[in-house]
Amino acid sequence: MSGTSLTLKVAGDEASGDVLQAWADQLGGPEWLKDRRRSGIVRLNEFSAPSTDAEEWRYSRIGKLDLARHTLVGTGNDAPSEADLARVADLRGELGDAAATVVVINGAISHIEISEEATSKKVSVGHQASSEGPLGLAMTEPVDLFAAANDALGIDPVVVDVPAGVTLSGPVVIISVTSLEGAAVLPRVAVRLGADAECSVLEAQVSTDVDALVAPVTELSVGQAARLRYGVLQDLGPRVWQAGSLVADVGRDATLSVGVAALGGEYARLRIDCRLIGQGATGNLSSVYFGDHGQMLDLRTFQEHKAPNTTSNLLFKGAVADTAHSVYTGLIRIGPEARGTNAFQTNRNLKLSEHAWAESVPNLEIEHNDVRCSHASTVGPVDEDQRFYLESRGVPTPVAERLIVGGFFDEVVDVWPVPAMAEAVSRRIATKLDRQVPVITQGKTS
Numbered sequence: 001m002s003g004t005s006l007t008l009k010v011a012g013d014e015a016s017g018d019v020l021q022a023w024a025d026q027l028g029g030p031e032w033l034k035d036r037r038r039s040g041i042v043r044l045n046e047f048s049a050p051s052t053d054a055e056e057w058r059y060s061r062i063g064k065l066d067l068a069r070h071t072l073v074g075t076g077n078d079a080p081s082e083a084d085l086a087r088v089a090d091l092r093g094e095l096g097d098a099a100a101t102v103v104v105i106n107g108a109i110s111h112i113e114i115s116e117e118a119t120s121k122k123v124s125v126g127h128q129a130s131s132e133g134p135l136g137l138a139m140t141e142p143v144d145l146f147a148a149a150n151d152a153l154g155i156d157p158v159v160v161d162v163p164a165g166v167t168l169s170g171p172v173v174i175i176s177v178t179s180l181e182g183a184a185v186l187p188r189v190a191v192r193l194g195a196d197a198e199c200s201v202l203e204a205q206v207s208t209d210v211d212a213l214v215a216p217v218t219e220l221s222v223g224q225a226a227r228l229r230y231g232v233l234q235d236l237g238p239r240v241w242q243a244g245s246l247v248a249d250v251g252r253d254a255t256l257s258v259g260v261a262a263l264g265g266e267y268a269r270l271r272i273d274c275r276l277i278g279q280g281a282t283g284n285l286s287s288v289y290f291g292d293h294g295q296m297l298d299l300r301t302f303q304e305h306k307a308p309n310t311t312s313n314l315l316f317k318g319a320v321a322d323t324a325h326s327v328y329t330g331l332i333r334i335g336p337e338a339r340g341t342n343a344f345q346t347n348r349n350l351k352l353s354e355h356a357w358a359e360s361v362p363n364l365e366i367e368h369n370d371v372r373c374s375h376a377s378t379v380g381p382v383d384e385d386q387r388f389y390l391e392s393r394g395v396p397t398p399v400a401e402r403l404i405v406g407g408f409f410d411e412v413v414d415v416w417p418v419p420a421m422a423e424a425v426s427r428r429i430a431t432k433l434d435r436q437v438p439v440i441t442q443g444k445t446s
Contacts, residue, residue: 040152
């Protein structure tokens, strides 16, 4: 379909076509990035606005998004505010020591620190990390309009390149802050691990209390026998809309472990494509998500097995309270060459109030008969037997409810792929639980 439906604004005016091309040209950066933007503008014209008529957007709130309300963020913005810097400092304190730290403010790289260890091992971080154009290694084609916009109009991609055989003892930490009212922000992260490399990457997506649109894209390319652990903490403000994509290619005998904490945003969506392209590849996907007030958290996963003897394990656990709504849809796709596949998908949801709602839709698509697959999903209130067991031993009802919900999430958080993030996730879940205890104990649980 020609003629892009992207109606974002540039400098306050609606823009498309030649205006977007001219705007992208002035963003700067290395030549490979400028070339990618130019071809990205052409691809952008092939995408129309998403609709709930499409299966991958079913159940979503996307029809309520007014793209024309948001203005693209360019280069040359004001220096980070004191509030931005304070938020970054708090997160750095929470997440501990790092092999490298990248701070991104409104889509542009603000600060990079690289440890002596990372430098000595020739690990490169930043958009100048490669002259070869490292974007597109995993996401060869944008998966939707928002990913296409990111490809064409993003400012500063954060590229993490770990050479073959290198192991980093500490994580690479990427902190992305959105703080401009009415902005459309397009952060980009690309991680490439060479053969037999090992690394942890931790990405924190946060914002101040602004009305903004954030469309992040993350690409993960895991080379032969490499091991990548990737953690995402999404703690955006209550008026932010997010439409994100995470795309991963996992090579022969390599292992990718991804953990996603989806906690913030008015509407926050993340699509995860995990493609097991090499024989013996493993992809482990886990998530905790907790919506309250009127939030909608929207998670879509694709576990794609393209090679023999590959394994994927997915465990997503969520809770909704007040009038919040969550959506999980997942597809395990096993190709005709993927004999010996082991693929598992589990989604569990707790409904903590009468007016909260959770959708859970697992799917299988199998083109080979030599496989082991399973999928399971549940949606329901706190288990009455568990609550009674605790109450019968003298635990007050509010404490019992809180213990049950906290324990529900612990199954995922306790095995978080990047342990440095686990405590930060647990603290935020505890804060949400503190707000819900009075509601749960007023008899509103259904």
